[in-house]
Amino acid sequence: MTVPAPISPPAPAASEITAVERRHADRAQRALLLDLDGVLLDTRPVMQKAWRKVQEAHGVTRPFTDYERHLGREFGDIMQRLGVADINAVRRTYETESLAAAHLAHEFTGVVEVLHAFVAADWRLGVVTSKHVDRAAPLLAHLGCPFATVRTPAGAGRAKPAPDPILLALVDLGVDPAAAVYVGDMAVDQESAARAGVAYVHAGWGYGQPTSPVPEIVASPKGLLQLLCPAEPFVEGSLV
Ligand SMILES: [Mg+2]
Structure with missing residues (x-):
């Protein structure tokens, strides 16, 4: 698959740029959106x-x-x-x-460490799940990862397999669909990503099978990090 390139907002005139603004403008804007059941947690x-x-x-x-x-x-x-x-x-x-x-419920091995590695590589994290917010929130709180947005059926729009929750999460994050990846484990996840124009990676450790066209499939959270952040030196470090 093509790893999404960071998309930065248009740069202001040089005279208007402060160091803080430059750092913000240069910051990679990539989003990793994840399903909950069968991807983050074995529920x-x-x-x-x-x-x-x-x-x-x-x-x-x-x-x-x-x-x-x-x-x-x-x-x-x-x-x-x-x-x-x-x-x-x-x-x-x-x-x-x-x-x-x-x-x-328990987290899949390596999930937390891998998500922190994505954050260290300037990816923004979001959860897009069909689980109701009342059931999702305590599970995500227990996971302890820095999710910048959580989209559930309690919000606006249609539920998966419609593209709405993925697109709404990207609105929340201010990230383009072309700079985002959705990780799911069911065919409806794949359909939702396709309809949103977002790259899809299938979590092979989850509950379902992908459909056609055959997507990228990773066998473990560590495999996800290696696929999307192959150049990150900490991949071979002690984090995962
Ligand atoms: Mg799932």
């Missing part, structure tokens, strides 16, 4: 537990594998696709159980 145990509660409380017979097939989409979208009735009540049960089981 499958949380989802399985919450889905079991939905099955018990609402008599839903669909197995978890049916739910999992549609991951990446907004919860209500998945329920419609599964033919589940009384979506609002089911959503409340799922969210309550998810919050109670949040401790079962």
